[in-house]
Ligand code: FES
């Protein structure tokens with residue numbers, strides 16, 4: 001049952017060199033730089049996103065994800081959801097407004113898999129970039145690189161998937177897809193707060209708190225192929241693709257930012273309503289579930305994480 | 307004794323030898339030469355899959371994830387091959403990647 005979580009609102013990613021990273025996310029992926037702060041963090045967004053930013057880059061010694069934030073419908077909702085999370089025995093701390101630039105207070109907690117999530121309801125809205133809100137043109141003409149339209153989801157690796165399922169169901173997410181091993185243990189969760197096939201996903205892994213990828217949405221398969229061309233033209237580190245996922249059926253390419261964080265751009269994908277039964281993939285067919293055409297995992301899929 | 311413009315890389319645990327153009331990062335140069343002596347991951351110093359130990363030779367490195375190369379390890383010659391550029395012939399050991407089931411606290 002939905003409880004007022006609207007969408008993935010932002011992800012803060014750690015990078016080894018901030019200027020190299022900005023070049024990658026802006027010139028190659030096509031995000032728009034919207035601000036910087038005193039700590040040196042850089043704020044970015046896809047051009048169709050109405051809020052001021054959805055990606056925050058922070059320079060650090062160790063790449064990976066600091067946190068992922070979900071935007072909720074209003075301030076009262078984040079208080080009541082925080083209460084629900086506390087009832088699960090998970091500590092929730094309130095981060096005051098302004099800690100992230102032009103963002104309201106955030107309720108932050110660590111999920112059973114070791115990843116930090118937060119809920120917030122207020123962020124400055126600057127509108128879609130480069131198009132008016134009245135009689136808008138189809139797209140702005142001065143986009144760069146892959147012209148990513150929005151930050152879409154993260155895939156994260158961690159140990160306690162059952163704990164995360166309980167947490168995200170408490171937050172009103174639906175389980176759109178799952179992977180079950182032969183003993184019917186869940187080894188992957190695809191969770192959604194919306195009609196999208198996933199807003200966040202988890203794969204079972206011995207380590208806590210690992211980051212697999214942050215994903216950005218493109219409109220067409222043609223655009224995914226064009227993204228692949230740009231990856232070669234810029235000598236960017238390719239992981240795999242272009243191909244299709246079995247899970248969600250999205251068409252995709254995986255590549256890495258200059259600090260080794262994996263990125264995805266993708267298009268298409270299934271849709272979800274709250275009355276849908278979860279789609280199940282069997283772990284015996286994990287190759288096809290992940291890479292629908294190759295039908296086998298590349299060695300990097302399960303081991304290359306930040 | 308280095309051959310003109312290339313360095314010899316000896317990977318002793320895999321008993322492999324290949325040649326790398328000067329100025330080329332070790333991991334990507336190895337891939338271009340179609341060699342498989344070091345595991346390839348993200349190619350950006352983040353995942354640790356390409357962790358090696360340099361036993362002999364000079365090199366420089368770009369910033370590497372502290373989750374995989376601590377300061378002490380760096381002083382002992384451990385490095386991430388994707389962030390390392392040789393400055394001489396090298397003798398190395400590959401396959402030093404380990405899972406961290408106890409996640410170090412991030413500051
Ligand atoms: S390949 Fe990932 S750290 Fe070198």
Ligand SMILES: [Fe+2]
Nearest residue numbers: 155213215264
């Ligand atoms: Fe994805």
